[in-house]
Amino acid sequence: MxxxxxxxxxxxxxxxxxxxxxxxxxxxxxxxxxxxxxxxxxxxxxxxxxxxxxxxxxxxxxxxxxxxxxxxxxxxxxxxxxxxxxxxxxxxxxxxxxxxxxxxxxxxxxxxxxxxxRKDQIGESLSDFVESNFLSQEVVQDKLASIDIARKAGRWLSAPGGAERVAKEGGAVIRGAFTVLNDDDVQAVIEGMVRKHLLTPPWGPPVGRMAERIFADGHHHTLVDLLVDRAADWVDANHATVNRLVSDRSPLWVPTFVDGLVGDRVYVELSKFVRAVQADQNHQVRQSIDAYLTDLAQDLQHDPAMIERAESIKAQILGDPEVRELASRTWGTVKNALLNAVDDPDSELSQRFKSAVRDFGTRLVNDDELAGKINTWIGDAAGYLVNTYRSDIAGVISDTVARxxxxxxxxxxxxxxxxxxxxxxxxxxxxxxxxxxxxxxxxxxxxx
Known part of the structure; x- marks a missing residue:
């Protein structure tokens, strides 16, 4: 009492x-x-x-x-x-x-x-009566079916105020969770996940397999075309640079006009070469690039030396300080973004969440198939809980009376x-x- x-x-x-x-x-x-x-x-x-x-x-x-x-x-x-x-x-x-x-x-x-x-016997009898006559799968499922929980929930969610209430309560849950969670513990979990799924597995074989599929499908040709086009543009814009490079590397006893002739010739040949590569999709240079990339993909998967080089690069990119900084930055970004979003009812996240809730409620009301599935899931879950824990639930009566x-x-x-x-x-x-x-x-x- x-x-x-x-x-x-x-x-x-x-x-x-x-x-x-x-x-x-x-x-x-x-x-x-x-x-x-x-x-x-x-x-x-x-x-x-x-x-x-x-x-x-x-x-x-x-x-x-x-x-x-x-x-x-x-x-x-x-x-x-x-x-x-x-x-x-x-x-x-x-x-x-x-x-x-x-x-x-x-x-x-x-x-x-x-x-x-006889209070204990009365409590046990009442417990048995409730378990036998009320806590049965058929009784619970029939009651839930008559209620049509899915459509009732859908009408509430789609009505004015329903989605706002869900968003408000959800925001309170998120704020409460962030209050309870310790930042250091969360960062440690993120760091552990990064180490387990990103650092511990070797990078070479998966990168090699992914590269092999990319090269086999020819998706890298677009990148090669871009590089060749950039090289052609650079050659067109740097005639003087090519002449200067030739002159700088020419012996001092060579006359200047000879350096100019040689530079012009080098520029013309370089321009022809780049244009040829640019125009011919089967050019030898392109084939060489394809062969090199294919061999690189295989080496990343099977060559121990190349795999070790990939691991060395990985260690340089993501050392211990970098991993800790990544975990801290990731958690801080997610936390601040969510807190700012739930505190502002007009934020994009809040608006999208409310809209999704209202749309889901409308679907529950209008979509017979979806409502039927939801009601079936609820009935099955309730039936499972009743069948599994009916004795424990009814035992609350006898245990309470016994005390x-x-x-x-x-x-x-x-x-x-x-x-x-x-x-x-x-x-x-x-x-x-x-x-x-x-x-x-x-x-x-x-x-x-």
Whole structure:
């Protein structure tokens, strides 16, 4: 029970003859702390107990008066018989109701105080009943099918405010996750993944296999064309540079005009050569490049020396400091981007997420096949959980009841159903009075 500042005496809800403020019985807990809702139930229970007790007292008074004056007023014999039957019915039903929760008048009569004595068996029986009749795959799946969760969720997601609520709650989850996560731990995980998937495996063979497929399909020819075109453009724009290079490497005794002639000749031949390579897709230079690249791809896969060179290059590119910096930079970038996006409801990420949620909700409403699949998945998942954990779920009932104190259990149950049970006492009084009157009337007519 929830703790509440208001407390009521234990006897107020357990003893039909007690009144508010009466002292609790010796040896029992003085008070039971109740929630606001339970306080209302306790007050209603107390009122019904007082009403049932008032009817019993009324019947006793009527019986006493009728018994005293029945010789003077013979018709009072019928009243006396009715009152006598009412008292018997009231006392019998009081005994029956009280015997459920405690020993009547403290007397340990057999088969009384049923709930306190047998609370564990009651908890186990209730647990078995729930497991057998409610926690079955068929019951759960039929209920879920009748609910049509997919379309209900779709209508909520596509309605105004649904996607915004999902985005808001998702943002809270992301912020909470980033608050809990330690940056150093995350960076260590990223660094470990980089080492495992990027640094530990050798680069040569996978790079060689990828290059082999690229070269076999001829995708590198575009790059070769680009390089040849750039070389032709450079030659066209650097006639003077070629002449200067020839002159700089010519002996000092060679006349200058000879250097110019030689430079012009070299430039012309170089230009012809580049143009020939540019124009002929089967030029020897192109074939040589293809052969070199093909051999390089094979060496990267099979030549230990080339594989070792690739590993050396990898170590130079991604050493320990570089890996740590990469992990730190990656995590910092992702974290800042996500936090900025979820904090700004107008950010592109937030808008795209909301739009995706709304679109998904609309599809759930309009797409029968998708809604059917979602409902089937939910039903299968629920059925699996019920079949697998039904005993554990139902066991919560028996375990909880077993932990309860016997007297506390009795009080809790009486608080929930005791008001209705008091109607049994009231009905017993009325029915007993009518039965007593009927029996006396029949007897008087037959034998009087």
């Amino acid at each position: 929830q703790v509440n500042s208001e407390q009521i005496p234990t006897e107020d809800v357990t003893n039909p003859n007690s009144t508010a403020g009466s002292a609790p019985a010796r040896g029992r807990s003085a008070v039971v702390e109740l929630s606001a809702g339970d306080m209302e139930k306790a007050a209603a229970l107390l009122r019904m107990k007082r009403l049932a007790l008032a009817l019993l007292i009324a019947m006793a008074v009527i019986f006493t008066v009728a018994f005293a004056f029945q010789k003077q007023y013979p018709w009072l014999e019928y009243v006396r018989a009715a009152a006598e039957g009412g008292m018997v019915g009231a006392l019998a039903d009081w005994f029956a109701v009280t015997a459920l929760f405690k020993y009547p008048m403290g007397l340990k009569i057999p088969h009384t105080a049923i709930i306190p004595r 309860w104190d016997a007297e506390e259990t009795s009080q809790k149950i009486e608080l929930q159903v005791g008001k209705d049970l008091q109607y049994i006492r009231i009905n017993g009084t009325v029915v007993g009075a009518l039965a007593g009157l009927a029996i006396f009337t029949v007897a008087h007519l037959l034998f009087g």
